[in-house]
Amino acid sequence: MNVGLFIPCYIDQFYPDVAIATYQLLKKLGCEVNYPMNQTCCGQPMANSGFSDLTKGCDVNFVKNFRDFDYIVAPSGSCVLHIKEHLKEGGDKAELDKIRHSVYELSEFLVDILKVNHLEASFPHKVGMHISCHGQRGLNLSSMSELVAPAFSKTEHLLNMVNGLDLKKPLRADECCGFGGTFCVFEEAVSVKMGKDRIKEHLVNEVEFICGGDTSCLMHLEGILKRQGSSVKTIHLAEILNSVL
Template identity: 50%
Template sequence: MTVALFIPCYIDQFYPRAGIATLQLLERVGCTVVYPRQQTCCGQPLANSGMEQEARPIYTHYVDTFSQYEYIVCPSGSCVYHVNAHYDVLEQSEAVRAVRERTFELADFLINVVGVESLDAQFEARVGIHNSCHGLRGLRLGHGSERVGADFSYYRYLLDMVEGVELVPLDRVDECCGFGGTFSVNQPELSTKMGRDRLADHLRNGTEVITSGDMSCLMHMEGLIRREQLPLRVMHVAEILNSRVTAGMTSR
């Protein structure tokens, strides 16, 4: 199947390795991946700042860019949720409806469209999963603790396929890291405290690598890790799922 890859702004600018890993992972599971070069932002930062009218031209450009593709895949739950849920302000043409329905978060796409049951991947580390708010409660990529029902996690399901990964049980598995996009700018003290709480949970339980489907959350926590010189590192889930060991070295 042919997939159009949508790369969020912060991955493009700060964490291109996560975008490259997503591309390689999709190709490894049999997808033909195209990257529309005219793509820009999904419009979420403006909308979250109360400027949704100003974001509408960005929404329209996204629709014009991706409407011709059967599947659009993005390694970011927050961007995907924004397209799915907030493009309702546009006139619901066939193209708009199609783009909203066809934009998938990476793990969701791998499990529910591709039907991945195994991965040729190896990564030796104790890994703690960070469930981002949009991915968990917007896209339902896992079971939120406030809901009644069976426990599940798309990320846990996929990471269990990676040889060498030891998943770390956390005390508060679905607590926010405090980033929240513009929230971290408007409420820096509260945002920092929430981030420190999340890192303390990982440290307490022996995490070596924190992973998530949202690089924005990881970026927030990585800033605290670097400033406080903590023995942790962050990696997008695509990087771990795309990891293989060759001649004694981990290649991604």
């Protein structure tokens, strides 16, 4: 299985350990993984700000780097959703459709494509799970509490395979953390208040870590935790699934 590793720019610059953990995890699970060295930003920040018509260069570069892979996998639901919904340049319709249908968020790929039902992972800590909006409402990675439908979570399914991990869910399991891309810049006060509300529910559960599938949301929560002087840390799903003690 030939996998192209798609690493969003903020992970490349600020959280390279998440990229490394994703690469190592996919290799452990039997994938042939390649990292295109010329990949850059997918264009999501511009689209978030209402300028998706200016992302042609990002589209062309993305297609050039990832057109030859069977699957494209990223440890970021928001960037994956951007490619699925906004990729429109760089190839003909058939080529663009192929890329849009072969790009996956990490947990989605592990559950739906690799059908992972066992992991050699150990993480003996009390962990709170944060569900990011893009993954839940855009990629259908988990059920939504406002719908009368069977509950499911691909992230929770994977975390339940980790030895020693004590998973704690907040009361309002799928509430937004307030990050929202450029929203946290233009609506800073609202964004921070939403993040504090999210953290408060995790602290009630006395967690040691807050885990999620989007480092952008975790970065937002991490900043608030540090300013509060909290000992609680944030950690990406890939880092937990790749942990062996």
